[in-house]
Amino acid sequence: xxxxxxxxxxxxxxxxxxxxxxxxxxxxxxxxxxxxANDGGLTLSTFDYEVSARTKIEADVSExxxxxxxxxxxxEIASRLPNAPVNFSTESGRIVVTCGSAxxxxxxxxxxxxxxxxxxxxxxxxxxxxxxxxxxxQVAVAASRDDVTPVITGVxxxxxxxxxxxxxxxxxxxAIRDIDWDGGDAPAETVQALVPARIIAEIGKxxxxxxxxxxxxxxxDDREVIAFSAxxxxxxxxxxxxxxxxxxxxxxxxxxxxxxMNTADLIEATRRVSLVLEREAALRFSFSAEGVKLEAxxxxxxxxxxxxxAHLVGDDTVVSLKPSFLLDGLGAVHSEFVRISFTKTDNPNxxxxxxxxxxxxxDEPGADNYKYLLQPNLLLx
Amino acid sequence: xxxxxxxSRQVTTAPLDDRTATIMHVDMDAxxxxxxxxxxxxxxxxxxxxxxxxxxxxVTAATYEARxxxxxxxxxxxxxxxxxxxxxxxxxxxxxxxxxxxxxxxxFEEFTPRVEPLSIDEAFLDITGARALFGGAYAIGTELRRxxxxxxxxxxxxGAAPTKFLAKLASTRAKPDGLLIVPEPDTLRFLHxxxxxxxxxxxxxxxxxxxxxxLRTVADVAAVPIExxxxxxxxxxxxxxxxxxxxxxxxxxxxxxxxxxxxxxTTFETDVRDAETLKRELLRLSLRVGERLRRSDVxxxxxxxxxxxxxxxxxxxxxxxxxxxxxxxxxxxEAVTLLEALGRHxxxxxxxxxxxxxxxxxxxxxxxxxxxxxxxxxxxxxxxxLNAKFGEGALRPAALLGPGxxxxxxxxxxxxxxxxx
Numbered sequence: 004x005x006x007x008x009x010x011x012x013x014x015x016x017x018x019x020x021x022x023x024x025x026x027x028x029x030x031x032x033x034x035x036x037x038x039x040a041n042d043g044g045l046t047l048s049t050f051d052y053e054v055s056a057r058t059k060i061e062a063d064v065s066e067x068x069x070x071x072x073x074x075x076x077x078x079e080i081a082s083r084l085p086n087a088p089v090n091f092s093t094e095s096g097r098i099v100v101t102c103g104s105a106x107x108x109x110x111x112x113x114x115x116x117x118x119x120x121x122x123x124x125x126x127x128x129x130x131x132x133x134x135x136x137x138x139x140x141q142v143a144v145a146a147s148r149d150d151v152t153p154v155i156t157g158v159x160x161x162x163x164x165x166x167x168x169x170x171x172x173x174x175x176x177x178a179i180r181d182i183d184w185d186g187g188d189a190p191a192e193t194v195q196a197l198v199p200a201r202i203i204a205e206i207g208k209x210x211x212x213x214x215x216x217x218x219x220x221x222x223x224d225d226r227e228v229i230a231f232s233a234x235x236x237x238x239x240x241x242x243x244x245x246x247x248x249x250x251x252x253x254x255x256x257x258x259x260x261x262x263x264m265n266t267a268d269l270i271e272a273t274r275r276v277s278l279v280l281e282r283e284a285a286l287r288f289s290f291s292a293e294g295v296k297l298e299a300x301x302x303x304x305x306x307x308x309x310x311x312x313a314h315l316v317g318d319d320t321v322v323s324l325k326p327s328f329l330l331d332g333l334g335a336v337h338s339e340f341v342r343i344s345f346t347k348t349d350n351p352n353x354x355x356x357x358x359x360x361x362x363x364x365x366d367e368p369g370a371d372n373y374k375y376l377l378q379p380n381l382l383l384x
Numbered sequence: 385x386x387x388x389x390x391x392s393r394q395v396t397t398a399p400l401d402d403r404t405a406t407i408m409h410v411d412m413d414a415x416x417x418x419x420x421x422x423x424x425x426x427x428x429x430x431x432x433x434x435x436x437x438x439x440x441x442x443v444t445a446a447t448y449e450a451r452x453x454x455x456x457x458x459x460x461x462x463x464x465x466x467x468x469x470x471x472x473x474x475x476x477x478x479x480x481x482x483x484x485x486x487x488x489x490x491x492f493e494e495f496t497p498r499v500e501p502l503s504i505d506e507a508f509l510d511i512t513g514a515r516a517l518f519g520g521a522y523a524i525g526t527e528l529r530r531x532x533x534x535x536x537x538x539x540x541x542x543g544a545a546p547t548k549f550l551a552k553l554a555s556t557r558a559k560p561d562g563l564l565i566v567p568e569p570d571t572l573r574f575l576h577x578x579x580x581x582x583x584x585x586x587x588x589x590x591x592x593x594x595x596x597x598x599l600r601t602v603a604d605v606a607a608v609p610i611e612x613x614x615x616x617x618x619x620x621x622x623x624x625x626x627x628x629x630x631x632x633x634x635x636x637x638x639x640x641x642x643x644x645x646x647x648x649x650t651t652f653e654t655d656v657r658d659a660e661t662l663k664r665e666l667l668r669l670s671l672r673v674g675e676r677l678r679r680s681d682v683x684x685x686x687x688x689x690x691x692x693x694x695x696x697x698x699x700x701x702x703x704x705x706x707x708x709x710x711x712x713x714x715x716x717x718e719a720v721t722l723l724e725a726l727g728r729h730x731x732x733x734x735x736x737x738x739x740x741x742x743x744x745x746x747x748x749x750x751x752x753x754x755x756x757x758x759x760x761x762x763x764x765x766x767x768x769x770l771n772a773k774f775g776e777g778a779l780r781p782a783a784l785l786g787p788g789x790x791x792x793x794x795x796x797x798x799x800x801x802x803x804x805x
Contacts, residue, residue, distance in 0.1 A: 020427060151706045173750045253753055285751075325751070380751040 004068025005092040008101060015043075016060045016079040016293045018166030019236060020047040021074035021329060022055045023205055024179040030380055036074040038091075041067045049074055052201055052241075053322050055120045059235040070098055071112040080107055087339065098305040105161045120174050121239050122222055123230040124217045127194055129185040130218060138169050138180040141335040141373050146200035147173035160205045160229075161195040162218075164185065170250060171200060176328055176377045177250045178335065196220050206231050206238050253356065254376055258344035260317030261363050262290045265380055266341040270333050272297050272309045277326035278303035285323040287330040290315050290345075314365050320345045322357055323380040332375035334358040340364060353378045395562035402521040404568035405544040407637060408454055408509040410492065410528065413539045413560040415505035419484050420474045422537050430473040438603035440481045440734075444476045448560050461567035477614045481505075491531050495524055498635045498703050502644075506555075508548055509696055510637035525563040544785055547633035549584050550575065556582075571631040576603035583628050585621065593617050593775050605629040646684070649737025656733045659723075666719045669738045670782050673766060674712025675771075677740055683708030684740030687718035694732035701726060707752075713760040 020036050039046040041064060048057040064218060080100065087103035093111065100107040139158065145150075159170040167184035170177065186194075210216050213233035220229050220242075227242040231340040276297045277286055287298045295313040299307055322345065333341060338361035348355035357380050361369025412418065416434045421427055431450035435443045441461040449778045452469035465471065482623045492499045511524055521544035521660045532540050539561040544553025546568050553575070560562035566574045569784035578592050579601060580586055593616045599605050603615070606629035627633065630728035648669040656662055659706060666689075677684060688702035699720045709715065755761070770779045 148708045151703075159420070174754065177753065245434075247753070250753070376753065378751045378753045 004038075004040050004070060005066040005300065006045065006062045006064040006090075008045060008062040008089050008091070008240070010084050010086060010089050012060050013062075013382070014078075015082065016045070016047050016058050017074075017081045019209065020049045020056045021078045022209065023056050023076050023202060023238065024049050024052075030175070032071060032112050032117055034074055035117070036077055037071050037114070037180065039069050039239060040064045040091075044283045050118055050120045052118060053199075053237045053370070054241070055237075057237045058121060065132040066092075066349045068093065069114050069210065071114050071117055072098055072109050073112070073261055076109065077086050077306075079338070086367055087265045089133050095147070117161075121221075121228045121230075122353070123221050123224070123228065123232075123237070123239060124220055125221075126217045127220045128167070128187065128218050130167055130216050131183055132213035133208050134182045134209040135216055137337070138182050138373075139207030139284050141337070142169040142171045142178040143178050143200045143204045143207075143374075144175060144335055145173075145176045145178035145375070146171035147201075149173075149278065150227045153243055154247055156200055156244040157197040158200050158245060160194075160198060160246040168289065172248065172250050175251060176332065176375060177373045178332075179251075180373045194220055195247075195269040196227070196250065197245070197247055198240055199243060200227055202240045205288075206240075209236070254374065255344070255346040255355075258346060258358060260347075261319060261342050261344035262295060262316070262320075263314045263365050264311065264343050266333055266336060266339060268311050269295075269341060270330060273313050273326050275335070276309050279307045280326065285325045285331070287321065287323050287382070289319075289321045291319045317345075321382060322354060324357070324377060325380065328377055329359075336361040336373060337376060338362055338373075340366060341369065352381065354381065392557065393559065393562060394557040394564055395521065396558075399520075399522045400516055400565060400567065402544065404509065405521040405551075405565050406512045406515075406545050407551045407695075408511050408521060408525065408542060408544045409541050409548070409555040410488075410507055410509065410542050411490065411552075411559070412505040413436060414445060414447050414451075414542055415484075415538070416476060416481055416792060417447045417450075417474075418481050418538050420477070421447070421802060424474065427472055427474075431455070431468050433461070433464055433471045433473050433474050435464075436474060436475065436698035437461070438653065440651060442651055445469075456567070457711055481637055482694060484538065487536055488538070488540070488543045490530055491528065491535065494531070498637050498639055500639055508551065508637045511544070522563070523566050525565065529561075529563060532619040544614065546571065547631065547635070548629060549628055549633040549636045552584075553578065553582055565594070574607075575629070575631055576601060576606060576805060578602045580605055583625055584633075585624060585628075590617055590621065593772050602629050615760045645739050645743065646673055646680070646682075647688075647690075647737055647739030648672050649690060649735060649789075651692075651735045652733065656736075657730055659729060661735055662733060664783055666723065666738055667716050667781060669736070670716035670719055671712035671740055671764075671767075671780070673715050673740050674710060677710040677715075677743075679762070680743075680783045682743040683710045684715070685744065687722070688713050688724075688739045688741055689719045689722040689740065690735070690737035691723070691726065691728070691733055692735035693728065694734055696734070698735075699726060699728070702741065704742075706796055709757070711757055711760050711764055713755060713764065 013112040017036060020289050021315040024034060033051040041063065045055060045060050045062045048055065070308045078248045085103035085105055089100065089102045092099050096111055100109065109110060143305045145156055146158055155172055155174065161168040164186060166181050169181060170179050210231060210233045215233065217232045228239050229242055230237055230239040256280050273286065276299045280299045289296045290313060292315060294310050296308060300336055336359060340362035342360045342362045344358040346355035354377050359375040359377065361371055361373055363369050389460045413722050416664050417432055421432065426736060431453060433443055433450050434445040435441050442457060443459045443461060443464045445457050446455040450468050450471050455464045455468050486489060489501060492507055492509055496509050496511055496514040500508040502508065505658055511521060515523060518527065525542040525544055528733060529540060529542060532538060541555045541559040542553045542563045543558055545551040545554050545566040550566050550571055554564040554566050556638060564699055580599055581591050583602060597616055599608060605625055610622055610626045650665055650669060686702050686704045687707045688700055691699045703722055705718065715738060767779050
């Protein structure tokens with residue numbers, strides 16, 4: 004195998020291919036990037052049986068062939084190569100990379116055992132890249148990071164006709180965002196897919212600059228796979244098995260009792276006041292006509308409070324919220340103002356959840372449909 | 385520890401300057417066996433083993449007379465009887481042990497409220513504040529041992545020292561029926577000649593690593609550079625062992641975390657190969673663990689599974705939960721996941737056990753939007769109420785019914801004794 008390739012194009016392609024590789028793999032060959040050189044250029048791919056990434060780039064191929072080489076090492080080398088064409092060749096089981104005056108000899112791993120990447124055909128729907136990236140970043144914060152309950156470590160995608168919903172939860176909060184979905188001529192059936200949150204977050208970042216992303220959900224060899232493609236790049240992921248909990252019913256139909264605040268002010272105040280809190284402890288928010296008062300009763304040594312402006316509609320309300328969960332929601336609304344709505348509950352031992360939504364001004368709700376539902380703690384006094 | 389038969393006994397027999405010995409460790413002598421002997425005074429001075437007489441059972445406890453023949457607790461009954469064929473085997477009575485444990489605990493509390501029970505038969509006492517009322521460690525230790533003997537007829541051994549580790553080591557050395565005080569100036573003289581296995585946290589594996597380095601006594605461990613220890617047994621272990629070898633142990637007497645873990649285990653009459661039977665037994669054990677968790681008002685963050693195979697290979701695996709639980713059902717689900725992850729299908733299992741660890745005061749559900757366990761919570765609360773009214777096992781899962789139920793295979797089950805030190 005022998006080829007020459009543009010340094011920046013090559014570096015970008017390797018970095019894309021290895022980005023989704025896990026830190027540790029069960030089999031050494033799965034930590035490799037497979038480079039396939041032929042008349043059409045280069046195909047770089049990685050696959051660890053869960054996630055695959057594949058990209059095609061142009062190259063001047065003088066001898067076709069395949070090699071498998073350590074992904075992370077190659078990515079580090081590629082990112083530090085001098086600004087000159089990269090020459091790749093194989094010599095008796097070794098891979099020789101030269102670029103300008105730099106030379107590397109790398110071990111070639113056996114290609115024979117490398118698994119075949121999942122093949123995807125057709126398109127289930129098309130989504131706008133930038134919107135998708137934003138929605139993923141807003142929703143994935145609420146996904147559980149705990150493998151004990153796998154179904155909630157994913158982001159649930161629900162597509163129907165012209166709408167794609169992204170939903171995630173860790174049982175403490177639920178985040179939902181809808182974006183446009185172009186299902187094409189496909190029959191208007193509901194498509195569902197539960198994608199690992201870590202992976203969809205990377206996909207969002209990777210494809211955020213593409214105008215459009217093709218989404219394909221297929222069932223290959225009894226394994227449900229979702230593929231995202233844009234340009235010459237494709238990422239596939241196994242779907243998480245199991246039923247996503249029915250979280251939509253947790254959202255209130257209407258809420259009359261709410262407060263609107265400046266998002267940045269509330270974030271700043273929450274960060275300041277929570278400094279004295281012990282880990283896992285909650286902040287107390289008292290909403291009244293005068294505004295909202297934040298109080299932290301931390302250890303016996305330290306306490307803190309702060310009052311900021313709030314426009315309250317409805318009754319005076321007191322809630323106890325965990326600052327990290329509130330900040331996740333406030334960071335995700337992406338609007339100058341934020342609305343916190345209070346739901347009523349009949350259970351005295353369980354306060355009603357609060358709903359966080361965007362607000363373009365004090366009186367004008369945001370145009371997006373992002374919703375972040377958070378369960379308050381019990382008020383302790 | 386070395387032999388548990390009292391052959392290397394050390395005791396303090398006269399008052400001394402004991403102002404620095406502020407932590408006391410009290411350990412009942414051959415507790416279960418001694419309690420049984422209260423009913424059978426005729427067997428005093430004879431080798432007695434507590435446990436079921438069946439061949440597959442294990443030794444629950446043994447008197448010092450039996451220990452001299454090499455009988456130890458947790459040893460298979462068959463081996464014990466081979467070593468000491470003329471020993472008398474008595475059935476265990478756990479309710480009696482609980483009763484005496486409470487009585488002894490009440491005596492401890494006459495001296496200080498700062499009592500940390502370690503298990504049914506041992507506890508740490510912080511006697512810093514008690515010396516004004518009762519005198520120093522010698523006076524307290526002597527009086528405490530007298531009261532325990534007068535009121536229960538049982539003997540105990542007491543160690544007093546500046547740290548927990550040394551106090552426990554001292555009580556072990558004082559056994560049986562002894563008092564050993566190690567004041568601060570004497571600590572290294574007492575500690576350094578001890579074998580490395582005396583160090584807290586040194587099991588057979590670590591001991592093996594250390595022996596390979598030529599380290600046999602605590603003095604050897606103290607003298608070796610800490611880097612050498614690190615290379616042999618890792619960072620955390622090395623730091624701790626080095627501190628212990630110099631008599632340093634920062635742990636205080638902790639009265640809050642009364643129980644460190646709650647577990648149940650079963651040794652089968654004959655090896656069990658069938659996964660369904662194992663799971664059924666796990667269900668039964670897990671439900672009992674859950675019941676005890678709720679009774680103690682605690683929730684567990686970690687569940688561990690113990691499996692002893694036909695060849696005595698013992699496997700333990702644990703999982704940490706998302707959030708603490710006091711539900712037997714959740715304990716069961718985790719235990720089954722652990723069992724399946726072990727992948728030892730079809731191998732004969734001799735013993736199976738489940739244990740709830742990292743206990744904390746029940747958080748009462750926490751701020752979740754919905755609770756998957758809500759219906760189980762209601763169910764188990766209802767079962768608790770009915771069993772309290774109609775007796776243990778009045779209501780249980782259908783899987784545990786049937787001819788003999790899971791009890792068919794049963795040789796021994798006990799709320800096992802925790803020894804976190």
